Amino acid sequence: MLASAAVRTTAFHSAIQPAIRPTAKPLRGASPAAGKSTDAAGAHLSETMRLMGATMSFARNSEIFGEDEPADYLYKVVNGCVRTYRILSDGRRQITGFYLPGEVFGLAFGADHTESAEAIADSKVVVLKRRALDAVADRDAAITRELFALTGRELRRVQDRILLLIESAQERVVGFLLEMAERLAAERTYELPMSRQDIADYLGLTIETVSRTLTALEGAAAIEVGGSRRIVLRNRAALAAMVN
Amino acid sequence: MLASAAVRTTAFHSAIQPAIRPTAKPLRGASPAAGKSTDAAGAHLSETMRLMGATMSFARNSEIFGEDEPADYLYKVVNGCVRTYRILSDGRRQITGFYLPGEVFGLAFGADHTESAEAIADSKVVVLKRRALDAVADRDAAITRELFALTGRELRRVQDRILLLIESAQERVVGFLLEMAERLAAERTYELPMSRQDIADYLGLTIETVSRTLTALEGAAAIEVGGSRRIVLRNRAALAAMVN
DNA sequence: ATGGCGAATTGATCAGGATCAAGGCCTATT
DNA sequence: AATAGGCCTTGATCCTGATCAATTCGCCAT
Numbered sequence: 001m002l003a004s005a006a007v008r009t010t011a012f013h014s015a016i017q018p019a020i021r022p023t024a025k026p027l028r029g030a031s032p033a034a035g036k037s038t039d040a041a042g043a044h045l046s047e048t049m050r051l052m053g054a055t056m057s058f059a060r061n062s063e064i065f066g067e068d069e070p071a072d073y074l075y076k077v078v079n080g081c082v083r084t085y086r087i088l089s090d091g092r093r094q095i096t097g098f099y100l101p102g103e104v105f106g107l108a109f110g111a112d113h114t115e116s117a118e119a120i121a122d123s124k125v126v127v128l129k130r131r132a133l134d135a136v137a138d139r140d141a142a143i144t145r146e147l148f149a150l151t152g153r154e155l156r157r158v159q160d161r162i163l164l165l166i167e168s169a170q171e172r173v174v175g176f177l178l179e180m181a182e183r184l185a186a187e188r189t190y191e192l193p194m195s196r197q198d199i200a201d202y203l204g205l206t207i208e209t210v211s212r213t214l215t216a217l218e219g220a221a222a223i224e225v226g227g228s229r230r231i232v233l234r235n236r237a238a239l240a241a242m243v244n
Numbered sequence: 245m246l247a248s249a250a251v252r253t254t255a256f257h258s259a260i261q262p263a264i265r266p267t268a269k270p271l272r273g274a275s276p277a278a279g280k281s282t283d284a285a286g287a288h289l290s291e292t293m294r295l296m297g298a299t300m301s302f303a304r305n306s307e308i309f310g311e312d313e314p315a316d317y318l319y320k321v322v323n324g325c326v327r328t329y330r331i332l333s334d335g336r337r338q339i340t341g342f343y344l345p346g347e348v349f350g351l352a353f354g355a356d357h358t359e360s361a362e363a364i365a366d367s368k369v370v371v372l373k374r375r376a377l378d379a380v381a382d383r384d385a386a387i388t389r390e391l392f393a394l395t396g397r398e399l400r401r402v403q404d405r406i407l408l409l410i411e412s413a414q415e416r417v418v419g420f421l422l423e424m425a426e427r428l429a430a431e432r433t434y435e436l437p438m439s440r441q442d443i444a445d446y447l448g449l450t451i452e453t454v455s456r457t458l459t460a461l462e463g464a465a466a467i468e469v470g471g472s473r474r475i476v477l478r479n480r481a482a483l484a485a486m487v488n
Numbered sequence: 489a490t491g492g493c494g495a496a497t498t499g500a501t502c503a504g505g506a507t508c509a510a511g512g513c514c515t516a517t518t
Numbered sequence: 519a520a521t522a523g524g525c526c527t528t529g530a531t532c533c534t535g536a537t538c539a540a541t542t543c544g545c546c547a548t
Contacts, residue, residue: 086403086407088407088411088488089488092410094406094407094410096403096406108396109392109393109395109396109397109399109400110396110400114400114403115403148353149353151353151395151399152352152353152354153353154399155353155395155398155399155402156353156354156358158399158402158403158406159330159340159358159359159402161406162338162340162402162405162406162409163330163332163338165406165409165410165448166336166338166409166448167332168534168535169534169535195495195496196495196496196497197495204409204410205535205536206535206536206537207495207496207497208496208497208498208535208536208537209534209535209536210496211496211497211498212497212498212535214497215497215498227543227544228495228496228497228543228544244332244333412504412505413504413505439525439526440525440526440527441525449505449506450505450506450507451525451526451527452505452506452507452526452527452528453504453505453506455526455527455528456505456527456528458527459527459528471513471514472513472514472525472526472527
């Protein structure tokens with residue numbers, strides 16, 4: 001079963017159109033994952049989104065956009081964490097991506113989104129109308145280039161996930177831990193923004209297997225797990241040797 | 245073990261630069277898969293590539309480009325079939341895509357390719373220097389739009405493969421058969437351009453599992469298999485009910 | 489502190505697909 | 519037509535990860 005059912009609502013898109021919707025509610029405990037990301041938007045695009053976009057807040061588990069809704073906006077995580085996913089007809093959920101502070105999501109090529117997006121933790125997100133961005137891009141080639149580069153990184157990331165999905169459970173989990181460390185710019189210790197269920201749905205495993213694998217890695221002195229969210233990479237060389 | 249080892253050569257890229265390299269050898273039995281593709285390049289881009297590009301021939305199993313080579317060219321299949329793939333450190337091969345006549349491959353965003361490409365059957369391919377295409381795109385917005393659309397389709401296809409990879413062996417094989425039927429524009433009967441090993445490496449399965457699954461589907465009167473390459477979709481509704 | 493609840497861990501068993509091992513079929517070449 | 523070799527199929531067994539089933543842990547609210 002799913003950790004959280006997707007609640008479809010189009011309220012958000014109609015609300016933002018006329019004006020910036022006021023923050024729905026104050027954030028209680030913004031995500032601890034606020035490190036620099038290696039996949040952050042370029043400086044120019046980032047600045048444009050900050051200046052022209054609307055900052056919105058989303059509560060934990062609330063929907064940001066839904067599959068098959070028109071893809072009229074581009075999003076950037078300010079703080080917190082976002083997951084994008086698709087639901088299979090058998091009810092399983094495949095998480096297609098996690099987005100950390102500084103990262104852009106909602107990039108779509110057709111008229112509609114092909115996946116849904118939800119906040120994992122209470123999150124702030126900058127939202128920019130695609131049409132407005134296109135207008136800027138027409139006058140500023142740098143923006144176009146950044147959008148193109150962003151697309152390339154997204155494609156690369158998806159391709160890397162395909163490689164991950166054909167590997168063993170241990171390789172997937174280790175690959176995930178190292179990927180998160182890199183994206184959170186963490187040296188040894190970091191806090192996972194997502195639950196075991198999220199990780200399992202991302203890696204195509206069950207929560208039991210994820211849990212067992214983490215326990216085994218801890219037993220092998222490769223990592224330490226504190227309170228189910230805190231990860232300490234105790235032997236990075238050993239971990240790196242396990243993947244790919 | 246791999247069906248065919250990748251033989252690295254950069255001869256091709258240096259050869260094409262000064263002039264169109266003469267066809268290395270005549271094609272013997274060009275691929276039977278020459279149907280219209282649903283993912284073909286747009287008319288404008290297609291025409292540009294035909295007019296400005298060089299047509300080259302590649303023998304079965306010969307390399308078209310290699311991973312980490314500079315991505316200076318864009319390619320379009322004229323006839324035959326091409327596979328793109330990456331080799332994992334444990335020696336396994338992950339086929340990341342098959343390209344049928346009319347389809348464009350070699351799309352890269354960084355300076356280098358992230359995967360290798362080989363001809364599956366003796367194939368003709370139109371090759372166009374990226375720089376030349378960029379020059380045309382500067383004057384022709386339609387080309388830019390087509391390139392963008394192409395990128396979107398590519399991204400979508402990769403995302404769909406992720407969904408396929410987390411499903412059961414039967415779902416993967418059926419999904420593959422239906423995908424090929426669609427891309428080959430086949431009503432009921434078609435000829436697979438690739439071997440069992442290629443299919444297995446594409447779906448993240450072993451050849452034995454692919455073979456057994458096909459046999460089971462034949463036993464269930466869903467398909468007919470003739471001579472290991474010919475596929476007849478006998479009960480399309482039943483097949484469609486098995487996937488997703 | 490205490491109770492309650494959702495999330496995570498741990499255990500036992502099951503099943504799907506990998507692996508190991510023959511055998512059979514198709515194609516190419518002579 | 520005969521033969522060789524690669525590709526494919528089929529069979530038997532093993533093993534990884536899923537599934538079913540209890541606990542246990544951690545976090546709130548009281």
